[in-house]
Amino acid sequence: MSALVRVQHVSKRYRQQGEALHDISFELHPGQVLGLLGHNGAGKSTLINALLGVHDYQGTIRINGFEPMTQRDKIMQSLSYISDVNVLPDWMTVAQLLSYTEGVHPRFNRGKADTMLLQTDIKPRSRIRSLSKGMKVQLHLAIVIATDTQILILDEPTLGLDLIYRDTFYRQLLEWFQDGKRAMIITSHEVAEIEPLLTDVLILKQGRSVLQTSMQDVNNDYFILETTNEQQAQHIEAMSPLSSQKGLGTTKWLLASQYAEHITGLGNVQRATLADLFLALQKETM
Incomplete structure (x- = not known):
């Protein structure tokens, strides 16, 4: 078509x-x-x-x-x-x-x-x-x-x-x-x-494209990891998170799906939304 x-x-x-x-x-x-x-x-x-x-x-x-x-x-x-x-x-x-x-x-x-x-x-x-x-x-x-x-x-x-x-x-x-x-x-x-x-x-x-993809790939390629242990931060930072957001006793990390097999037992896994990805990419230094 x-x-x-x-x-x-x-x-x-x-x-x-x-x-x-x-x-x-x-x-x-x-x-x-x-x-x-x-x-x-x-x-x-x-x-x-x-x-x-x-x-x-x-x-x-x-x-x-x-x-x-x-x-x-x-x-x-x-x-x-x-x-x-x-x-x-x-x-x-x-x-x-x-x-x-x-x-x-x-x-x-x-x-x-x-x-x-x-x-x-x-x-x-x-x-x-x-x-x-x-x-x-x-x-x-x-x-x-x-x-x-x-x-x-x-x-x-x-x-x-x-x-x-x-x-x-x-x-x-x-x-x-x-x-x-x-x-x-x-x-x-x-x-x-x-x-x-x-x-x-x-x-x-x-003026430049920082992300161009399908929504299906957004859902498949990224996820949120929510952790409570600050001692894990160095380990997670080695996975090149796109962003991190501190909350009340927790930290949310936006990670690429290639690291999904490395986060077992580190915290709760959540679906990454488009808003999560948008904010992370806008904060990045070009």
Whole structure:
């Protein structure tokens, strides 16, 4: 099956800030959900803007076979983007926005959007400016789902939303995504929140990839060892732990699975989460 998104050796250098991305490569196929992670300034927004055709870059990007900068009109037929900043025209009513989208997007299904919005508190006559942030995100998602997009980029989509809106957003998203014909890229500082959604992860630091793997490999390749005996520290440190975290009378060590056979009797073994790995890699000195 051909890739919906293909990124090959992509870099980006700004005149004043210097290099923002360095030699990033990945492919995204139908059914994959890529978690794009990194602290502020890691290069996430720069990579997303390159995918959207907002700025130039070095390397190769293809979205459904099209190049973002020169064929942006083509990629926007199959790609949608939702960010943490409201980009909907707030002077319109909800009904006006749906009518406008129906007029300009050949694949927009007005009936599907109306059906989805009936499950919310959003009223057709409401001005978009009067909607809460959670409602605006719901409205944006309804439009995306009704256009039957193939590739969805979510950039901190639930930032500032309460738990109810976040739960509703991800539930609706998964219902739409489950047919396996689409691909998603999600950025979020709430790593634990998005971990169950992901099939793959790309962690950036200072514009470079520090981890690029499947979630299955994350689960298989790392584990947490919790110990209570400080005298064991020297022995464990010889295993090159990615991180250590002291608690009340215990220490948690993040270790590679190659050391699993060496830790018998040293403590309790726990599953390493993506958040554990993300924090460890961000603290490492490059």
